Amino acid sequence: MTSAAATPKQRVTAKKRSPFTINPQAIPTLAAVVIFIVMIIIGELMFGTYLRLGFISSLLMDHSYLIILAVAMTFPILTGGIDLSVGAIVAITGVVAAKLMIAGVPSWVAIIVMLLIGVAFGALAGILIEQFNMQPFIATLSTMFLARGIASIISTDSLTVPKDNNFSWLATDIHLIDNPKISNDLTVDLGVFVAVIVVVIGYIVLHKTRTGRTIYAIGGSRSSAELMGLPVKRTQYSIYIISALLASVASIVYMASMGNAKNVVGVGWELDAVASVVIGGTLISGGFGYVLGSVIGALVRSIIDPLTSDFSVPAEAVTIVVGVMILIFVVLQRAVMAVKRR
Amino acid sequence: MSENQPIVEMQGITIEFPGVKALDGVNLRLFPGEIHALMGENGAGKSTMIKALTGVYKINGGSISVDSKPQTFTGTADAQNAGIATVYQEVNLCTNLSIGENVMLGHELHGPLGINWKKTHAQAKRHLATLGLQHLDSHASLSSISIAMQQLVAIARAMVIDAKVLILDEPTSSLDANEVEHLFSIMRQVRDSGVAILFVSHFLDQIYEVTDRLTVLRNGTYIAEVMTKETPRDELISMMIGKSAGELSQIGAKKSSRTVESGEQPVASVEGLGKKGSIKPISVDIFKGQVLGLAGLLGSGRTEFGRLLFGADKADEGVYKLHGSDANIDTPASALRGKVAYSTENxxxxxxxxxxxxxxxxxxxxxxxxxxxxxxxxxxxxxxxxxxxxxxxxxxxxxxxxxxxxxxxxxxxxxxxxxxxxxPELLILDEPTRGIDIGAKAEIQQTVLELAEQGMSVVFISSELEEVVRLSDDIVVLKDRRKIAEILNDGTISPETIVQTIANSDVETTNSGKAA
Known part of the structure; x- marks a missing residue:
């Protein structure tokens, strides 16, 4: 009954895989790497300060929180979701921990409380998304307002972590390379180490565990993942708990280096994280992307600030630069997908 | 061949949705080492039955036992654990992942540092090889292979979970004849290894070719379980639709071919209408009350031409006239204003x-x-x-x-x-009967003829040549994105005529263009 009786048999020949072939999906990520290097080179050529260890050190130390948030945001975005609450979770965990430490609670207890608050908000988002069938955008938008609101009720003051508390130990500088020249040491603090550990764990979870592969599968097609018998619901909970938990970790790192907390800290950080993830080549609709891409994305996002200020771009216009970069990357992704479909 | 003990026994299955009883006391037995067809019209309850067996729907009444053990499925994972694997009509794999990963997803092999990809891909390759798919690169993206191949990959996946029951829900609806043959040989191989296969298809030929036993449903109720060999076609059809087959074969038989008078003005006329990379320039006249069939193989440009006529794609050359005057049809909205309508194949x-x-x-x-x-x-x-x-x-x-x-x-x-x-004055129907049951198909074919009789012009696109021949007054044959013939259906035309037309044009086209 089929009419296609005369169609020649389709040949699918296995091509030899060369180890040097570039997966077209990785092109946006590679582009981000190239752009990062180009930005460093431009900075070095124009101002001569970018290829210094001191510059790299401060770039990493000042933005380790953003790297952690970018890893956090990679998880929901890989499934086609989003977590808008990460910035607000940084605020609420910071304010609560600062209050506790001012009241004399030891720093390790405060840290545990911060992590628990993160888990609680992640679980709440998971419940809203899975039990009440809410869009991740709406669910995390509501937890974002909730977290920000509670933080503001607790305090609207700038809360300084007490000097006698050893919390700021996390921000101790470690000189990896002690240069005789002034301000050109390769210095990192524990926050950078935490960020590196988060990146490594993020990579392992996404690429070496079934939960990670389920995340990619959900991003490809949720209904397929369900019909394949994968634990979709459980994985969705893990995703939002992981992103909220990592937001707490980012808060710890940030507060340790700043020495204080405030209810308005982290406003807009969720969008910086999204920008980092997108610049890093992760598909906003899910299914493709890399943790390392998000790290590069965070670095690109970070270097925009010193670069624009060196070029005397007014601070008000910096967001335009970020916006244009996101636009370029999304267009690039579209182009790659279009080429692939052909 | 079949043992006496069924591997799956579903008895008195009842499923209710708000306001409807989708299934009412349906029985189904599957024996190891047989291919079992689930037959029925659309809406008979086949899909619902399958979803009950795969744990997607909860049953309101009745019992399911697998391997003589009673089961209550609360999700697809439960059914899979019981050894029931399913390949759906729309392939339910993840196109963003590699072939090997799709085979192994959820069953990856672990090393000391999480998933060991080398071992996992090697295992995937072994499973693919048992189905004769060793030529596939397990690292390649699933989206790089055809739907037919994806379906076979889905079957390989079923082998990974060591399925005792394999459900194939309309796997053939988007395959060509060779691909169907390949699928069938794999199905026979899987059957001979002792797996029970539940097969759903709308193609009766396929049912008779590959199945051993069949269960018929109608309107959510159980009609019969019979051996395929012992059941004549007309008897099967009347079991399925509750009417005799004779009534159905009448459609189109009484139709008299519409003759075009010389000098008559066409409703729509295109000259050299084409689009680069989509379809080469085509000229066609369509007259009032005429059914114009578009015949050709998959990828011959049937759909592309339909879309051009409707302005869904913008033609970059050619003249489009409606009732003799130039019409600027480059969007669906302008087509609708010109009383042209298009019903998609998708x-x-x-x-x-x-x-x-x-x-x-x-x-x-x-x-x-x-x-x-x-x-x-x-x-x-x-x-x-x-x-x-x-x-x-x-x-x-x-x-x-x-x-x-x-x-x-x-x-x-x-x-x-x-x-x-x-x-509309011109109605373009792209595969209006694909994937639907005999009863609805007959009704739609009847409607097409009635519409034409009332004076509507119809462009009828279908991959079933038999249907094109039966309904059309005039048949345009497409191949490799060009029009190769226009045949007046004077009653002597058969599907073979069209196949011959396509085959004979091979000589000229093999040099100029290779089929994608």
Whole structure:
């Protein structure tokens, strides 16, 4: 009954895989790497300060929180979701921990409380998304307002972590390379180490565990993942708990280096994280992307600030630069997908 | 061949949805080492039955036992653990992942540092090789292979979970003849290894070719379980639709071919209409009350031409005339204003709007023509919806039901109603009968003939040559994105004539272009 009786048999020949072939999906990520290097080179050529260890050190130390948030945001975005609450979770965990430490609670207890608050908000988002069938955008938008609101009720003051508390130990500088020249040491603090550990764990979870592969599968097609018998619901909970938990970790790192907390800290950080993830080549609709891409994305996002200020771009216009970069990357992704479909 | 003990026994299965009894006391037995067909019209309850067996739906009554052990499935994972694997019509794999990963997803092999990809891909390769798919690169993206291959990969996946039961839900609807043969040889191989296969297809030929036993459902009730060999076709058809097969074969038989008088002005006429990379320039005249068939293999440019006629794709050369005067049709909106309508072959993605009701789906195109500031008056709308639902026999006859809950055949009727409501002069139907059951198919074919008799011009696109020949007055044959012949259907034409036409043109085209 089929009419296609005369169609020649389709040949699918296995091509030899060369180890040097570039997966077209990785092109946006590679582009981000190239752009990062180009930005460093431009900075070095124009101002001569970018290829210094001191510059790299401060770039990493000042933005380790953003790297952690970018890893956090990679998880929901890989499934086609989003977590808008990460910035607000940084605020609420910071304010609560600062209050506790001012009241004399030891720093390790405060840290545990911060992590628990993160888990609680992640679980709440998971419940809203899975039990009440809410869009991740709406669910995390509501937890974002909730977290920000509670933080503001607790305090609207700038809360300084007490000097006698050893919390700021996390921000101790470690000189990896002690240069005789002034301000050109390769210095990192524990926050950078935490960020590196988060990146490594993020990579392992996404690429070496079934939960990670389920995340990619959900991003490809949720209904397929369900019909394949994968634990979709459980994985969705893990995703939002992981992103909220990592937001707490980012808060710890940030507060340790700043020495204080405030209810308005982290406003807009969720969008910086999204920008980092997108610049890093992760598909906003899910299914493709890399943790390392998000790290590069965070670095690109970070270097925009010193670069624009060196070029005397007014601070008000910096967001335009970020916006244009996101636009370029999304267009690039579209182009790659279009080429692939052909 | 079959042992006495069934591997799956479903008894008195009843499933109720709000307001409807989808299944009412249905039985199904699957024996190891046999291919079992689940037969019935769209809406008979086949899909529901499968979803009960795969744990997607909970049953309200009856019992399921696998390997003589009673089971209650609360999710697809439960059914898989019991050894039941399913390959769906729309392949349910993840196209963003590699072939090997799709085979192994959820069953990856672990090393000390999480998943060991080398071992996992090697294992995937072994499973693919047992199905004769060793030539596939397990690292390649699933999206790089054809739907047919993806379906075979899905079967390989079923082998990974060591399935005792393999359900194939309309696996052949998008495959060509060779691919179907390949699938069948794999099905036989899997059957001979002792697996029970449940096979659903609308193609009777395939049922008779590959199945050993069949269960027939009608309107959610159990009709019979019979051996395929012992059941003549007409008997099977009447079991399925409750009418004799004779009534169905009458369609088109009484049709007299419409002759075009010289000097008659065509309703629509295109000259050299083409689009780079899509279809080479084509000239066709379509007259009032004529059914123009478009025949050709998959990828021959049938759909592409239909889309050009409707302005869904913009032609970059050629002249388009309606009633003899130039028409500028480059968008669907301009086509609708020119009284040209097009019903897509891709019912699910480009046709229905699943979350709207039947009523809303019918009124969509009409409202689009009127524009948002001139709503269709409720009374008129009711009349239109009522008229077409009755005329086309849409079931269930409830205009306020969400269309995604309707069977494929009934969705197709609603789409037809949508375009008829715009009162087109030229109606382009792209695969209107694909993937729908015999009863609905006959009804749609009948409707096409009636419309033509009433003076509507119809462009009928179908991959079933038999259907094209039966309905069309004039047949345009396409190959490799060009028109190779126009055949007047004078009653001597058969599907073989068209196959010959396509085959004979091989000589000229092999040099100029290779089929994709």
């Amino acid at each position: 019912r699910r993605d480009e046709g229905i709007v699943g979350d709207l009701t039947v009523r809303e789906n019918i009124l969509l195109a009409l409202q689009a023509i009127r524009g948002m500031f001139r709503p269709v008056p409720k009374k008129e709308a009711d009349a239109i919806v009522d008229k077409y639902m009755k005329e086309l026999n849409v079931r269930p006859a409830d205009p306020n039901k969400l269309i995604r809950n309707l069977s494929g055949g009934n969705q197709q009727k609603v789409l037809l109603a949508r375009w008829l409501a715009t009162k």
